[in-house]
Amino acid sequence: MLYAVLMSLLFEISLSRGVTTDLSTRGLTEIPTNISVTTQVIRLADNNFTSIPDFAFEALSDLLFIEIYNCRITNVGNFAFSGTKLSSLYIGNNFLTSLPNLTAVASTAKGLYMRNNLVARISQRDLFGIRMISELDLAANPLLALPDFLAGLPLLTTLTLEDISFDCCWKAASLQTSSLVLQVDDEPCKDPEEFRLVPWTVLMPNELEETACSGFSQTMNKIIK
Numbered sequence: 001m002l003y004a005v006l007m008s009l010l011f012e013i014s015l016s017r018g019v020t021t022d023l024s025t026r027g028l029t030e031i032p033t034n035i036s037v038t039t040q041v042i043r044l045a046d047n048n049f050t051s052i053p054d055f056a057f058e059a060l061s062d063l064l065f066i067e068i069y070n071c072r073i074t075n076v077g078n079f080a081f082s083g084t085k086l087s088s089l090y091i092g093n094n095f096l097t098s099l100p101n102l103t104a105v106a107s108t109a110k111g112l113y114m115r116n117n118l119v120a121r122i123s124q125r126d127l128f129g130i131r132m133i134s135e136l137d138l139a140a141n142p143l144l145a146l147p148d149f150l151a152g153l154p155l156l157t158t159l160t161l162e163d164i165s166f167d168c169c170w171k172a173a174s175l176q177t178s179s180l181v182l183q184v185d186d187e188p189c190k191d192p193e194e195f196r197l198v199p200w201t202v203l204m205p206n207e208l209e210e211t212a213c214s215g216f217s218q219t220m221n222k223i224i225k
């Protein structure tokens with residue numbers, strides 16, 4: 001685990017030394033089309049894009065790393081990153097209501113960092129669009145229910161769910177027992193009421209397995225039978 005953290009840190013350091021184009025805080029409303037084609041790292045944070053259209057970065061075939069947080073983005077095209085080698089997408093502090101679809105860069109995408117957006121629902125189909133990633137940061141999104149992250153994201157190693165209160169029922173049990181590097185609040189349970197003040201670290205996996213999700217009567221044990 002330490003090794004994985006160290007490797008991803010080294011990777012980030014080597015990336016940040018790649019050929020960088022910095023267009024942060026320029027008041028841009030559209031992704032520029034005249035960016036140097038050797039760019040590996042692009043910094044576009046603090047602009048006014050509202051959307052990332054299909055093929056926005058198509059000319060940048062060496063592009064690995066996009067930083068585009070705090071840009072008022074509501075929409076990302078299915079083919080927004082086509083033509084790049086996108087590995088890490090930093091798209092926090094925007095107005096996205098669903099996960100961006102990274103299918104078009106499936107062979108290279110590793111990390112999606114999207115804290116502080118407006119994602120309330122994640123379907124298994126949405127997860128399929130990011131199925132190849134190993135790091136996912138969803139902190140401070142208004143998620144109503146957790147999807148089955150482990151089934152949908154087989155390569156996931158790090159999951160950040162800070163500032164999210166969730167239903168501590170059998171669907172969350174697999175997060176307790178997995179080997180993920182998991183970041184959650186100290187007391188993350190919204191439901192059931194009796195778990196609200198219980199620290200995540202003392203909740204036992206079998207307590208979760210025996211708890212029905214809110215609005216449903218089934219528990220995991222009943223389904224297995």
Ligand SMILES: *[C@@H]1O[C@H](CO)[C@@H](O)[C@H](O)[C@H]1NC(C)=O
Pocket residue numbers: 026027028029048
């Ligand atoms: C960015 O959008 C905000 C809110 O719509 C607006 O107040 C601001 O003037 C815009 N800035 C630019 C450079 O377009």
Ligand SMILES: *[C@@H]1O[C@H](CO)[C@@H](O)[C@H](O)[C@H]1NC(C)=O
Pocket residue numbers: 032034035036
């Ligand atoms: C790209 O175009 C913008 C606007 O026309 C200009 O200000 C900028 O200098 C150009 N950048 C490069 C790298 O040519």
Ligand SMILES: *[C@@H]1O[C@H](CO)[C@@H](O)[C@H](O)[C@H]1NC(C)=O
Pocket residue numbers: 078079101102103104125126129
């Ligand atoms: C994601 O994009 C692919 C094309 O790259 C498309 O086939 C798929 O339907 C999209 N998924 C969603 C959930 O829109």
